[in-house]
Each structure stands twice: as C-alpha cells, then as structure tokens.
Amino acid sequence: MKTLHIWGRMSSINVKKVVWTAQELGLDFQRTEAGGAFGLVKTLEYLRLNPNSLVPVIEDDGFVLWESNTIVRYLCASRGSALYPSDLRQHFDAERWMDWQQTTFNPASRSGFWQLIRTPPAEQNQAVIAQSNAAVEALMATLDAHLAGRSFMVGAAFSMADIPLALEVHRWFGLPQTRQARPNIERWYSSLQARPASLGVLDMALS
Numbered sequence: 728m729k730t731l732h733i734w735g736r737m738s739s740i741n742v743k744k745v746v747w748t749a750q751e752l753g754l755d756f757q758r759t760e761a762g763g764a765f766g767l768v769k770t771l772e773y774l775r776l777n778p779n780s781l782v783p784v785i786e787d788d789g790f791v792l793w794e795s796n797t798i799v800r801y802l803c804a805s806r807g808s809a810l811y812p813s814d815l816r817q818h819f820d821a822e823r824w825m826d827w828q829q830t831t832f833n834p835a836s837r838s839g840f841w842q843l844i845r846t847p848p849a850e851q852n853q854a855v856i857a858q859s860n861a862a863v864e865a866l867m868a869t870l871d872a873h874l875a876g877r878s879f880m881v882g883a884a885f886s887m888a889d890i891p892l893a894l895e896v897h898r899w900f901g902l903p904q905t906r907q908a909r910p911n912i913e914r915w916y917s918s919l920q921a922r923p924a925s926l927g928v929l930d931m932a933l934s
Contacts, residue, residue: 730755730756730757731749731754731755731756731757731785731786731787731802732756732757732758732759732785732786732787733745733746733749733756733757733758733759733783733784733785734758734759734761734767734773734776734782734783734784734785735758735759735760735761735762735782735783735784736760736761736762736763736764736765736782737758737927737928737931738763738933738934739762739763739782739783740833740894740895740898741781741782741783741795742762742782742783742795743894743897743928743931744783744795744796744798744799744890744891744894745783745785745795745798745799745802746758746927746928747890747894747924747925747928747929748798748799748802748803748810748887748890749802750924750925750926750927750928751808751810751890751922751924752802752803752806752808752810754802754806761773761782761784762781762782768780768781768782776791776793777791777793779793781793783795783798785798785802787801787802787805795829795891796825796826796828796829796891799825799887799890799891800822800825800887803887809884809886810885810886810887811886811887812881812882812886812887814882817881817882817886820881820882820888821880821881821886821887821888822888824880824881824888824891824892825887825888825891825892828891828892828895829891831866832863832866832892832895833895835859835862835863835866836859836862836863836895836898836899837859838855838856838858838859839855839856839859839860839863839902840859840898840902840933842855842856842859843856843902843903843904844901844902844933844934856904860904860906863899864906864907867899867906867907867909867912868907868909870892870896870909870912871909871910871911871912872911874911874912874914874915875911877911877915878915878918879915880892885919885922889915889919893915893916893919893925893929894928894929896912896916897916897928897929897931898933900916901932901933902933
C-alpha cells in the first residue's frame with residue numbers, strides 16, 4: 728500500500744485539515760515539515776509541487792495536489808469514505824460550508840490571529856484586532872444558529888464539512904481574549920474534540 732506524503736508544518740490551519748482527515752480515514756502517511764521556520768517552500772523542488780510556494784501539498788501514489796479543502800475532498804472521495812456525502816444535496820451543502828470557511832471565515836479571522844499569536848505584544852495593532860473580532864463574532868453567530876438542533880454541519884453524521892469549520896473554531900477559541908458564549912458551537916466542538924482522530928490537531932496550542 729502506498730504511503731500518502733504531506734508537506735507542511737502543524738502550526739498551519741490548512742495543514743491541520745489534511746492531517747486530521749488522513750487520521751479520520753486511517754491512512755498511513757508521512758509528513759515533511761515545510762513553511763514558516765522550516766523553509767523549503769521556495770526551493771525549486773517544492774515549487775515543482777506547488778508553484779504558489781504554500782502549504783499543504785500532498786503526493787498520493789504519484790498524484791500531486793494543493794489547496795487544503797480540495798485535498799480534504801479528494802482524500803475522502805478517493806477512499807470511498809462516508810465523510811464524502813453521497814446524497815447530492817448533502818454533498819453540495821458540505822461544499823458550501825467548506826467554501827464559506829475558506830472565503831469568508833478565514834479572511835475575517837486571519838488578521839486577529841496574526842496580531843494576537845504571531846505579533847509581539849508591543850507591536851500589536853488593537854484596531855486591527857477589534858475589526859477582526861467584530862467580523863468573526865458575526866460569523867460565529869451564523870455558525871451557532873446553523874448548529875442549533877444539529878449534531879454536525881451537514882446531515883446526521885460527521886463529514887468533510889466539519890473539519891475546516893472546527894479548525895477555525897479551534898483557532899478562535901485559542902486566542903487569548905474574551906469572546907461571546909456560543910452554546911451550539913461549544914457542544915458541537917466538544918464532540919469533535921472527543922474523536923480519536925482529532926488528537927494531535929484540536930489539542931494543539933496555537934503558534
């Protein structure tokens with residue numbers, strides 16, 4: 728059986744998505760540290776894998792793929808997993824929430840995360856943090872309303888849609904600041920933390 732190869736550092740939210748998915752699927756994988764302090768992403772060898780010089784990248788039996796949510800979809804589909812919904816409407820519901828994470832939630836949360844976690848306190852811009860927080864709180868309200876009466880993002884079972892959203896929540900909950908209570912999100916997120924495959928991902932401190 729071929730081993731899946733993942734490039735990327737675990738401090739990256741996008742790498743976490745791929746690693747968690749691989750663990751949910753019980754895949755044998757090798758991970759190479761790349762990006763950030765580990766470098767590698769500007770080398771010619773890496774640029775042949777991903778011309779954007781970003782992480783993550785996977786190689787699966789000779790097939791190279793980048794873009795984290797696409798990798799999550801591919802891994803679930805290629806392994807015939809129930810995480811990839813077979814019902815057409817549930818499938819595109821999952822796709823919709825995954826796109827929302829990437830195009831709406833992540834841009835809103837990114838600058839606050841960078842300020843609070845990766846910027847020295849003396850250099851933090853409180854106006855940027857406040858703007859990011861306001862945007863994220865509005866999105867958390869949307870997510871909390873969606874999860875009212877639901878166990879998972881789509882349908883009655885854990886799916887590929889839960890992974891990207893849970894990692895945004897992991898990052899939001901890990902920021903050193905107060906936040907509004909979101910009981911539906913907190914219930915859902917606690918259930919995902921209890922999944923064995925989330926170990927090494929949802930229990931990581933932010934960095």
